[in-house]
Amino acid sequence: MGIPVIRRLYQPGHALAITNRAAGCCIGAGARLGFLGAGFDLRKLPVTSALYKEPENWRQIKGDPAIRSSLFRQVRIESPIDQNIQSALSILEELLTERGIFQCQIHFSSSQVTIWTTDDPLRYRILDQEVLRDPDICLVYPSRPYPVDAVIPHTEITRILDGMRALRMIDTNIYLRMASINIFNGMVSLTFSCDGSHYMRYDEFLTKGIPFWSGIAA
Numbered sequence: 001m002g003i004p005v006i007r008r009l010y011q012p013g014h015a016l017a018i019t020n021r022a023a024g025c026c027i028g029a030g031a032r033l034g035f036l037g038a039g040f041d042l043r044k045l046p047v048t049s050a051l052y053k054e055p056e057n058w059r060q061i062k063g064d065p066a067i068r069s070s071l072f073r074q075v076r077i078e079s080p081i082d083q084n085i086q087s088a089l090s091i092l093e094e095l096l097t098e099r100g101i102f103q104c105q106i107h108f109s110s111s112q113v114t115i116w117t118t119d120d121p122l123r124y125r126i127l128d129q130e131v132l133r134d135p136d137i138c139l140v141y142p143s144r145p146y147p148v149d150a151v152i153p154h155t156e157i158t159r160i161l162d163g164m165r166a167l168r169m170i171d172t173n174i175y176l177r178m179a180s181i182n183i184f185n186g187m188v189s190l191t192f193s194c195d196g197s198h199y200m201r202y203d204e205f206l207t208k209g210i211p212f213w214s215g216i217a218a
Helices: 065-069 085-098 135-140 154-168 202-207 210-216
Strands: 019-028 031-041 059-061 101-107 112-117 124-127 176-182 187-192 197-201
Touching: 085 101, 085 112, 085 135, 085 154, 154 176, 154 187, 154 202, 154 210, 187 202, 197 202
Parallel strands: none
Antiparallel strands: 019 031, 059 197, 101 112, 101 176, 112 124, 176 187, 187 197
């Protein structure tokens, strides 16, 4: 006797889902009556695990080998933000501490800064070199109290920016090309001219002086 089909699990023309399948044998009166199968779409199951948390340990990621191989054949060219770096970082300091900016990426070589605000965190905004010369840009963003749940203390923002400025000017061959700050997860990132990137807690960054980075950036 043939085994009856209880139900077709997948209909023709429908994409197959990622599933976990199970099958069992039905026994009755000592005889095999048939088989029962079931399929579950794992994408629709409730997530019971905790949200992934980014590790806080210092990580170094090597970049493009082609860039690394030509490191000492390139020389840093002064960018517009380099010529105005004190004013630009002062503007950024106010945005981070008083204007609701919680994350920024500073592109020193291309003279632009990308920012994210607590009022509109899903959309980024770009500040170019002209904007970074005008302190009145701060007035575009409403005044906001410094978040109480920020990991980076309000008082350390200036020190972090000063450290990044020093790394930008550290050398003509090995220098900071891009950096980022996120006050909520307490992390900073550094990408050097060798295309190597470093991710670490803000306090670890502050404890490492210029001599340390002179030896490790490449």
